[in-house]
């Protein structure tokens with residue numbers, strides 16, 4: 001099972017992005033396509049909301065290579081991302097007729113995998129540019145360089161470079177073999193989640209902390225459970241807005257849950273038998289008391305829970 005937002009089908013051409021002649025030739029090709037982002041939303045076809053709109057150069061006459069981010073290319077087509085908040089009113093109005101704006105996460109796992117990966121990259125890079133307009137060192141305006149994969153301060157005494165950031169977050173399936181011989185996993189929920197939804201625990205990695213240490217600390221802070229045997233499983237880009245989720249399993253050597261020290265509303269141990277009866281988060285039915293829903297089907301949390309239920313990961 002591959003995770004959504006992974007599996008980029010385009011060659012990112014990392015070694016060529018600094019070459020301005022090469023970049024201009026990509027940008028000026030008649031075949032080049034543009035993925036659009038506006039206010040964090042992606043652009044989809046009006047009559048088929050699972051297919052993104054990719055515009056041709058003749059549909060965007062006013063843009064320049066200096067306002068676009070190169071995403072990658074396949075054998076025949078280069079694709080750039082364009083932040084539509086930069087367009088003037090007339091250009092924006094013309095584009096409105098060509099599709100509809102949607103949140104990528106609302107479509108998530110229903111999207112074609114290749115489009116989901118391209119659109120996630122577009123969303124992540126456009127967000128980075130929008131939130132890093134100024135130099136973090138001297139405060140002067142910075143400008144997009146290297147095909148949109150870096151920014152440089154315009155202050156000639158500074159010239160500080162910055163690069164797209166991805167915040168590492170650990171997400172972990174904690175398991176324990178109970179005295180009754182039944183293995184259970186630890187899931188929690190936050191107060192603002194829809195009723196009945198439970199997910200794996202997760203949290204950001206601190207500076208100066210290994211991933212394994214982050215897993216041990218986060219589980220302890222959120223649930224009071226002590227874990228060991230932290231094992232990496234797989235990762236998922238998560239540009240909502242700027243993370244990568246690093247998935248682990250861990251074995252609990254304590255059992256008593258205490259959520260009083262952090263922001264979880266509650267946490268609970270679930271057996272595989274209980275997980276069998278979880279409804280999908282996307283189902284519109286309100287859960288009955290005592291009935292649960294799993295995390296979103298596009299998330300690595302959903303994958304970790306399913307893989308543990310199917311005995312594909314974990315010790316027990």
Ligand SMILES: [Zn+2]
Nearest residue numbers: 135138153158
């Ligand atoms: Zn600066």
